[in-house]
Amino acid sequence: MENELDHNSDNEVNSPISNDNGSILVGEGVLLEGRIVNAKDTNISGTYNGSVSSDSLYISKNGNLTGDIKTHDMTISGKFTGDIRTENSLVVNSTASVKGNFEYSTIEVKFGATIEGMVKHSGSLSSFRLSEKLVSQEELDTLDVQNSDSPSEDNN
Amino acid sequence: MSIFGSQEKKENSEDKFIFPNSGNTTSSHSFISDDLEINGNITGKDYIDFNGKITGTLKSNKIDIRENGLVNGEIHAENLIVAGEVDGQIKADDLYIRSTAKIKGVIRYKNIDIQAGAIITAEFIKTI
Numbered sequence: 001m002e003n004e005l006d007h008n009s010d011n012e013v014n015s016p017i018s019n020d021n022g023s024i025l026v027g028e029g030v031l032l033e034g035r036i037v038n039a040k041d042t043n044i045s046g047t048y049n050g051s052v053s054s055d056s057l058y059i060s061k062n063g064n065l066t067g068d069i070k071t072h073d074m075t076i077s078g079k080f081t082g083d084i085r086t087e088n089s090l091v092v093n094s095t096a097s098v099k100g101n102f103e104y105s106t107i108e109v110k111f112g113a114t115i116e117g118m119v120k121h122s123g124s125l126s127s128f129r130l131s132e133k134l135v136s137q138e139e140l141d142t143l144d145v146q147n148s149d150s151p152s153e154d155n156n
Numbered sequence: 157m158s159i160f161g162s163q164e165k166k167e168n169s170e171d172k173f174i175f176p177n178s179g180n181t182t183s184s185h186s187f188i189s190d191d192l193e194i195n196g197n198i199t200g201k202d203y204i205d206f207n208g209k210i211t212g213t214l215k216s217n218k219i220d221i222r223e224n225g226l227v228n229g230e231i232h233a234e235n236l237i238v239a240g241e242v243d244g245q246i247k248a249d250d251l252y253i254r255s256t257a258k259i260k261g262v263i264r265y266k267n268i269d270i271q272a273g274a275i276i277t278a279e280f281i282k283t284i
Binding site: 089091092106107108109110111112113114115116117118119120121 | 252267269271272277279
């Protein structure tokens, strides 16, 4: 069956990873250089040198990526060197080693990870309160509860 | 269905406030409450539970910057937990940054852990 793929029409390739639109996997042991644009899911398990623009990007434990990244969500378990801009979340797992400039909205770093360079919260600084207190969501919720009929807790 | 003693409120016999380390003379536990504003340096050898505001340097073995805590300056600790706000330099062996933290400046660490939600704009330097 596998050898007969060539005889199928060009668009239909029954590979486990090519079914989803916008997916790219650089498998373990593979060395790839270039530019990835407009991907949905990118998984680097091998070595990739180049830029990535992808909705989500995952560098697995053995993955090694050098380049400039633009993503919504990114998770790193392997090695990374370069610049990252994640519009949403950046997760650096304990096995990860990352170096460069990072701009993020949410960052999570697991104990044991190595992270070096400039880390910048996008839209930062304005959210610093200096000495004045911000009202937390919990406080707002409490106010809401108090405004509505406060459920008195009866302990019978 | 006991009737006797039901009207007496005796439940909290342990009502009195006890400092966490009272009676323990081998370690010192310092508490900085949230109405304290300090201009200057604090140097300790053990544990500091920091809820106040400081402009200056905070130095001890283990430091907790609580949610209300505000540090403008430097923090040196072997074990540091930041849940409050820091503007300046941090140097810690084991650094735990909680989701409520806001940090600006330079972070030097050996081990680091950051909870999602923390707002950090800083230079990260791993020390050996």
